[in-house]
Amino acid sequence: TPAVTPHKSLVFLSTPRTDPVALLHDLNQDPWLSGSRTSRRRNAQVVTKAYVVEPGAVLSGNLQNTVDCQRAVATVQAQLAKLDPHACSFRIHAFPPSAQSRLLAAMEKSVVDDPIRLDPKQFTHILSMVQVYQYPGRGEGQDWIMTGVSPSFVPAASSHEDPEVEDDKLGAGDNAAVSRAYFKLQEALQRYQQDHNMTTTTTTTWNWTQAVALDCGSAPGGWTQYLAAELHCRHVYSVDPGALDPSVQDLPNVEHLAMKLQQAIPWIRQKQQQEEQQKAAKINVFVSDMCLHDMSSQVEFLLMARDCGILAPNTLFVLTLKCTTGYSQQSFDDQAQKVLDRLRSSSATRGTVLYHLFSNRQGERTLMGY
Ligand SMILES: C[S@@+](CC[C@H](N)C(=O)[O-])C[C@H]1O[C@@H](n2cnc3c(N)ncnc32)[C@H](O)[C@@H]1O
Structure with a gap:
């Protein structure tokens, strides 16, 4: 035609x-x-x-x-x-x-x-x-x-990318994003910053160069790359049993923990306890793009990290909620809202928002707050 x-x-x-x-x-x-x-x-x-x-x-x-x-x-x-x-x-x-x-x-x-x-x-x-x-x-x-x-007998693509997107890095040269997810975190943080006037009202909390970040489900490394190379976080724990892109793995402020988050949380707690300046080593940025069967587990992991004592007060969090059931926008919104309600009922959080970002897929929402 x-x-x-x-x-x-x-x-x-x-x-x-x-x-x-x-x-x-x-x-x-x-x-x-x-x-x-x-x-x-x-x-x-x-x-x-x-x-x-x-x-x-x-x-x-x-x-x-x-x-x-x-x-x-x-x-x-x-x-x-x-x-x-x-x-x-x-x-x-x-x-x-x-x-x-x-x-x-x-x-x-x-x-x-x-x-x-x-x-x-x-x-x-x-x-x-x-x-x-x-x-x-x-x-x-x-x-x-x-x-x-x-x-369909052929696997559509790797678990990280949409089948319609080529495997190549996105962008050019050394600064190329290692995955399309990079732009999702970028959009989320920029939007949140605009909506909450983040840098001016809470300068100390969101001073990125002092931030210690935990990136859960990080491979191949787009989010870690954004936190470490673009925002220059002091330290990024990058947790995924899968491999990171070598360009991210080699960043000096990235520590790849090649394990599941369930194992990484006690590991980090032990490390923090061993460090002298325990306060300074606490995590104050928690981001998770993990693929989970039940999206409410994103909140459970955040609460687990908080209860284990590895998070600083007012830790900024960014969670991708991937809906695995339902078909309509309304159904996705409702499911994400339930997860947010669960979080609000079990933890004192502030500034919580649910976004359907341009970078989110149809059945995906981004939950943020601190
Ligand atoms: C969509 S990918 C993340 C992409 C990544 N944010 C990026 O920017 O490149 C989801 C990842 O979650 C990881 N994952 C799933 N369950 C996990 C768990 N319990 N602990 C750690 N990683 C997990 C998978 O191995 C997978 O690499």
Whole structure:
């Protein structure tokens, strides 16, 4: 179809491939699309997404329209009837991507009694829902919606990045961010600073160069990099059983504790007890981007660290809450609010806020306070 934006087109192919992730891989390896090495001509810059749709599953309608989204979801549900929903988890591929939240809301409404498991990282199947725009030469009539359900056998990507983002470091040169998460912490702290006038009202607490930070679930190291190299924290405990990017690992103010947070908390307490200036060594910045099955565990870990005595009073905290159930914005907001309520009921916190940052994924919220 013609370009949706100057740089983006939807291209139809007939293919025996049924796995969109494998298909995407094939397309990006394709010599015609990527151009031959000698001619340097590229016919497509990059194919960012593949949707596998069934030729028979065509509706006339438009995914900008809520009712048509509900009809599209009903079609997909009929296609799902062949599968055992308890043995499957799904990732949704919507085109245009702006239709995704409308489709998720429609899905939430229609599957209240028997919800299907949506998991954008660990999925067995992909649900594709695609808007095909009317264009000259294809005959008069309405736009189409095409849908398909396809098994996916190929792991989408490493656990750290969205499958659509290339593995390369983001940015250039030595200052390149080692992961996209870097920008999430940057945005969170900048926004909080604006909203709370942080530097001027509480200068001593937020004097970054004096700060001792604990970064929980830190690999490959974007948040640690921001704390250590951008904010110049005095010391950053960077906790993750996984490896840090060497450029972060080698920073002089970074101490990588290659263990789980559950082990790191008593380890840090012991270290603090051994140090003479115990007060100075307390942690006053606690950040966590850990992937946890239950997002309320983020708060439990914060409380555990506080109860173990490794945190200074008024420790600034930044917690990523990753919702693993529900589909709509409202449902994500409600779940995050419950976690915040739990925190408020069990600890005297101040300045608590829940953000849905630009850098947060759809089902993610950022909880901050001190
Ligand atoms: C999304 S990644 C973090 C990305 C990181 N913030 C960055 O900026 O590059 C989540 C990490 O949490 C770690 N993780 C999950 N559970 C953990 C635990 N109990 N203790 C420590 N790390 C954990 C995982 O190993 C994974 O590397």
